[in-house]
Amino acid sequence: MQFLRKRWRSVLIFALSTLMLSGCGKIVVLNPQGPVATEELHLITWSFGLMMIVVVAVFALFAFMLIKYRAKKGSKSDYQPEQEGNRLLETVWTVVPILIIIALIIPTIKTTYALVKPPSTGTPVVIKAVSANWKWMFQYPGQGIETVNYVVIPANRPIEFQLDAIGPMNSLWIPALGGQEYSMPGMLMRLWLQADHPGTYVGRSANFSGRGFVHMVFNVIAKSPSDYAAWVQKVKTTAPAMTMADYQKLTAQSVVSTMTFSHYIQFSGPRNNSMNAMYMAPNS
Amino acid sequence: MLHSILQIGDKYFMWNEGPMIWTSDALIVLTSLGIVGLLTYLKRWKWLWDEWLTTVDHKKIGIMYIIAAFAMFFRGGMDGLIIRAQLAIPNNHFLTAEHYDQVFTTHGTIMILFMAMPFIIGLMNIAVPLQIGARDVAFPYLNAMSFWLFFFGALLFNISFVIGGSPDAGWTSYAPIAGPFYDPGVGENYYLISLQIAGIGTIATGINFLVTILKMRAPGMTLMRMPMFTWSVLITSVIIIFAFPVLTVTLALLMFDRLFGAHFFSVTHGGLPMMWANLFWIWGHPEVYIVILPAFGVFSEVVSTFSHKRLFGYKAMVVSLVAIAILSFTTWVHHFFTMGAGASVNSFFSFSTMLIAVPTGVKIFNWLFTMYKGRIEFTTSMLWALAFIPNFLIGGLTGVMLASAPADYQYHNSYFLVAHFHYVLIAGTVFGVFSGLYYWWPKMFGQKLNERIGKWAFWIFMISFNMTFMPMYFVGLMGMTRRMYTYPAGLGWGPFNLIETIGALGMGLGFVVMVFDIAYTIRHPEKDLTGDPWDGRTLEWSIPSPAPEYNFAVIPEVKGIDAYWMMKHPKEQEPGPVKAVDKSKIRPIHMPNNSYRPFIISVAFFVAGFGFIWQWYWLGIPGLIVVAIGLFLRSFEYNDEHFISTEEIERTEIAAGRL
Ligand code: HEM
Ligand SMILES: [Cu+2]
Numbered sequence: 001m002q003f004l005r006k007r008w009r010s011v012l013i014f015a016l017s018t019l020m021l022s023g024c025g026k027i028v029v030l031n032p033q034g035p036v037a038t039e040e041l042h043l044i045t046w047s048f049g050l051m052m053i054v055v056v057a058v059f060a061l062f063a064f065m066l067i068k069y070r071a072k073k074g075s076k077s078d079y080q081p082e083q084e085g086n087r088l089l090e091t092v093w094t095v096v097p098i099l100i101i102i103a104l105i106i107p108t109i110k111t112t113y114a115l116v117k118p119p120s121t122g123t124p125v126v127i128k129a130v131s132a133n134w135k136w137m138f139q140y141p142g143q144g145i146e147t148v149n150y151v152v153i154p155a156n157r158p159i160e161f162q163l164d165a166i167g168p169m170n171s172l173w174i175p176a177l178g179g180q181e182y183s184m185p186g187m188l189m190r191l192w193l194q195a196d197h198p199g200t201y202v203g204r205s206a207n208f209s210g211r212g213f214v215h216m217v218f219n220v221i222a223k224s225p226s227d228y229a230a231w232v233q234k235v236k237t238t239a240p241a242m243t244m245a246d247y248q249k250l251t252a253q254s255v256v257s258t259m260t261f262s263h264y265i266q267f268s269g270p271r272n273n274s275m276n277a278m279y280m281a282p283n284s
Numbered sequence: 285m286l287h288s289i290l291q292i293g294d295k296y297f298m299w300n301e302g303p304m305i306w307t308s309d310a311l312i313v314l315t316s317l318g319i320v321g322l323l324t325y326l327k328r329w330k331w332l333w334d335e336w337l338t339t340v341d342h343k344k345i346g347i348m349y350i351i352a353a354f355a356m357f358f359r360g361g362m363d364g365l366i367i368r369a370q371l372a373i374p375n376n377h378f379l380t381a382e383h384y385d386q387v388f389t390t391h392g393t394i395m396i397l398f399m400a401m402p403f404i405i406g407l408m409n410i411a412v413p414l415q416i417g418a419r420d421v422a423f424p425y426l427n428a429m430s431f432w433l434f435f436f437g438a439l440l441f442n443i444s445f446v447i448g449g450s451p452d453a454g455w456t457s458y459a460p461i462a463g464p465f466y467d468p469g470v471g472e473n474y475y476l477i478s479l480q481i482a483g484i485g486t487i488a489t490g491i492n493f494l495v496t497i498l499k500m501r502a503p504g505m506t507l508m509r510m511p512m513f514t515w516s517v518l519i520t521s522v523i524i525i526f527a528f529p530v531l532t533v534t535l536a537l538l539m540f541d542r543l544f545g546a547h548f549f550s551v552t553h554g555g556l557p558m559m560w561a562n563l564f565w566i567w568g569h570p571e572v573y574i575v576i577l578p579a580f581g582v583f584s585e586v587v588s589t590f591s592h593k594r595l596f597g598y599k600a601m602v603v604s605l606v607a608i609a610i611l612s613f614t615t616w617v618h619h620f621f622t623m624g625a626g627a628s629v630n631s632f633f634s635f636s637t638m639l640i641a642v643p644t645g646v647k648i649f650n651w652l653f654t655m656y657k658g659r660i661e662f663t664t665s666m667l668w669a670l671a672f673i674p675n676f677l678i679g680g681l682t683g684v685m686l687a688s689a690p691a692d693y694q695y696h697n698s699y700f701l702v703a704h705f706h707y708v709l710i711a712g713t714v715f716g717v718f719s720g721l722y723y724w725w726p727k728m729f730g731q732k733l734n735e736r737i738g739k740w741a742f743w744i745f746m747i748s749f750n751m752t753f754m755p756m757y758f759v760g761l762m763g764m765t766r767r768m769y770t771y772p773a774g775l776g777w778g779p780f781n782l783i784e785t786i787g788a789l790g791m792g793l794g795f796v797v798m799v800f801d802i803a804y805t806i807r808h809p810e811k812d813l814t815g816d817p818w819d820g821r822t823l824e825w826s827i828p829s830p831a832p833e834y835n836f837a838v839i840p841e842v843k844g845i846d847a848y849w850m851m852k853h854p855k856e857q858e859p860g861p862v863k864a865v866d867k868s869k870i871r872p873i874h875m876p877n878n879s880y881r882p883f884i885i886s887v888a889f890f891v892a893g894f895g896f897i898w899q900w901y902w903l904g905i906p907g908l909i910v911v912a913i914g915l916f917l918r919s920f921e922y923n924d925e926h927f928i929s930t931e932e933i934e935r936t937e938i939a940a941g942r943l
Contacts, residue, residue: 028762069658079593094646101684105638179691184557202775
């Protein structure tokens with residue numbers, strides 16, 4: 001017995017510590033790297049705390065009932081088979097959950113409205129994020145440059161991602177910086193994000209869009225303002241301009257690696273990946 | 285010659301895809317031959333036809349639903365295990381992306397529409413008429429129609445695996461990836477048409493049970509005296525009637541896009557892909573309540589029976605069911621908060637979703653207090669019901685967390701969500717139907733399932749379930765999204781995924797043990813001679829097990845909630861066994877005839893569906909014509925009922941020891 005117990009304990013400690021080591025540092029949603037993710041995390045922890053009240057209450061009651069009222073031989077006390085209900089108790093467990101919900105919905109609504117606005121007062125950088133299965137294109141209208149499957153942002157400045165799609169819907173998700181939003185064809189969406197520090201964060205598409213969906217991963221590289229300016233300058237001077245061939249490759253169904261362009265071609269026309277095919281043979 | 289055969293094999297049977305398909309083909313052929321051979325050897329064809337395929341008896345239909353649900357649980361569970369095998373370790377390439385996409389699509393679709401739904405409807409069929417003191421459902425013939433439409437819908441969906449290829453756009457089948465442009469081929473057609481056929485059957489079930497419960501209750505059973513399971517089915521039927529037509533229309537619209545070149549959902553011609561998401565979830569959210577409310581009903585019966593106590597707060601239980609039903613239609617947008625419909629829209633749907641927690645919480649506390657001052661007996665059925673409370677709570681509370689729109693921006697489409705919906709679907713619906721199965725098994729077959737093996741199955745399944753899905757919450761917060769066919773190492777996801785896979789194997793084992801329990805019970809039955817093995821409270825326990833064809837020799841008189849308990853515990857006298865059937869009150873009983881037509885019409889639906897899937901209109905249109913002829917002939921069928929004579933009733937009741 002003793003031996004077993006010891007072994008169990010060491011197994012438990014081992015399991016927990018591997019989880020901690022491999023896990024906690026990497027639970028990215030719980031380690032926000034920007035104001036948006038931080039605000040969302042506040043809501044997550046607040047809601048988790050509220051839910052824990054319910055968990056404790058229900059688990060305690062559950063254990064109490066099971067231990068106290070399990071059928072035992074002999075004892076006839078405390079058995080009231082005809083008990084119908086109890087007005088007071090029932091009121092309590094209707095009202096308390098309502099209070100909990102009020103405590104949750106108020107910060108929820110506040111945050112919902114807050115996230116529509118820029119997360120800080122700095123001058124925003126506009127980046128158009130276009131999903132085209134199965135890749136992400138990031139166009140910088142202010143700078144005229146484009147990156148594919150990676151994006152560079154200045155730290156500490158609000159980023160206004162304008163989401164668009166060629167082909168099916170995807171969802172831009174950079175958990176370290178904040179929650180996601182869908183990119184839909186022909187319906188421009190806006191997602192505000194910001195990074196607190198220079199660093200590299202992982203982003204991906206969170207909405208299934210077919211076979212190549214897993215490949216829609218990209219790095220978000222946050223740079224200090226001066227590094228960022230230098231990078232833009234470097235792209236403008238050294239990267240190639242987008243050719244028509246590049247453009248066709250990018251807008252067709254394909255998986256590509258990272259690319260950089262000093263100039264991009266604005267997408268226009270029907271938003272299927274291959275419009276010609278669409279017109280020719282919808283159905284065969 | 286050989287060449288062209290191989291070509292056909294590749295085109296229609298996907299022989300070019302290798303050994304997996306060949307093995308499946310071989311297994312399917314062997315199993316079918318085995319079944320045919322066995323039936324022939326045992327000379328059971330006529331029996332099969334007379335007793336089952338043409339039956340309109342709600343009890344037999346219920347049993348067939350449950351058998352089919354078990355088979356589909358097996359199929360969907362295998363899909364689940366394949367998913368878990370693929371995700372066990374990082375960078376796994378056991379499956380390709382194409383195959384993985386098919387597997388999670390069929391897994392989700394089968395589990396919800398062809399496992400959860402029929403299991404629930406099976407239990408409804410078995411219990412509701414017995415609980416309300418009726419001799420069958422209101423429309424027995426329509427009931428058979430419902431079953432066979434479901435059955436052939438499910439069959440049609442399943443054959444996609446070996447003929448033409450499975451759908452691969454997720455169980456949500458969002459346009460445009462499920463549209464003709466991104467998803468050519470027949471897979472999605474299978475999805476659309478098989479769900480359509482099964483869905484018609486479900487609508488009929490909704491109507492049938494609504495009418496049955498409203499019109500066929502025994503004298504004295506007012507609405508507020510109905511057993512809670514019956515209440516839950518009544519409310520569920522109303523949800524079905526309002527929700528399923530939306531699915532019918534939605535599927536039809538996408539079918540027009542795919543088969544006839546319409547553009548309801550394609551951007552290029554002014555269609556609206558997001559309309560699919562809206563329409564789908566306007567059905568889809570009520571749908572999850574369709575599969576959970578009857579499970580709630582089962583828990584109410586089981587908890588009260590095995591606490592040997594009245595249900596606590598009956599009225600509140602009814603009111604909360606109604607509240608959930610209404611709210612279930614006001615929350616669909618929470619499935620796409622991230623669509624960016626605006627802060628006010630998201631705030632509204634956050635709130636409406638959170639509100640559902642209130643009536644649900646009321647129910648949880650009422651179950652807990654049903655045990656208060658009771659005498660809790662830990663049968664297998666009760667174990668499933670008890671395990672439901674903490675496990676479902678975890679699913680429900682994480683659901684409230686998901687309801688907070690800004691937080692959902694971080695959870696959406698991640699494994700956090702996958703964990704949430706499995707916690708509610710498995711700890712709610714699956715635990716519920718298993719609880720109901722152990723509870724009503726004696727009524728279905730006149731024998732109790734073996735409790736010892738059953739408890740093993742319970743513990744294995746329940747613990748493994750937590751092992752499978754608890755880590756998913758964490759891996760979701762680590763950024764893993766759903767529907768990824770593989771993932772890189774180095775993100776810390778690996779260990780969690782491995783634990784999940786081991787858990788999934790455990791769930792598979794639990795399921796096998798349960799099936800073994802059934803097989804064991806068939807060989808070593810523990811007969812239930814009393815008809816009331818659990819000291820039950822509702823009318824189904826007042827008749828012999830298994831229930832005779834006509835259910836009640838004499839329709840009982842109901843004096844309150846828990847009608848049978850009241851008969852056993854009359855106010856003035858000592859409690860004791862209830863008087864057997866009063867011979868003088870036996871009258872000939874009027875029963876519906878069997879009919880082969882529901883089966884035939886459903887076969888025709890199947891053929892028509894298959895034709896439309898392949899766009900073989902020479903097959904599809906004649907199929908539909910046969911359906912129409914079947915319906916037409918049915919309206920001129922006058923001789924569709926018979927009487928059971930008093931002598932025969934007496935004979936049956938004597939054999940059951942009631943006279
Ligand atoms: C046998 C145990 C089960 C296992 C191991 C399992 C595992 C999984 C996994 C890992 C996924 C996510 C796949 C992905 O997104 O890549 C999934 C999806 C899903 N599961 Fe299960 N599951 C099980 C049982 C069930 C049951 C009982 C139900 C319903 C009653 C269910 C309903 C679903 C649905 C609706 C999806 C979503 C499919 C989609 O994304 O289109 N599962 N399952
Ligand atoms: Cu929902």
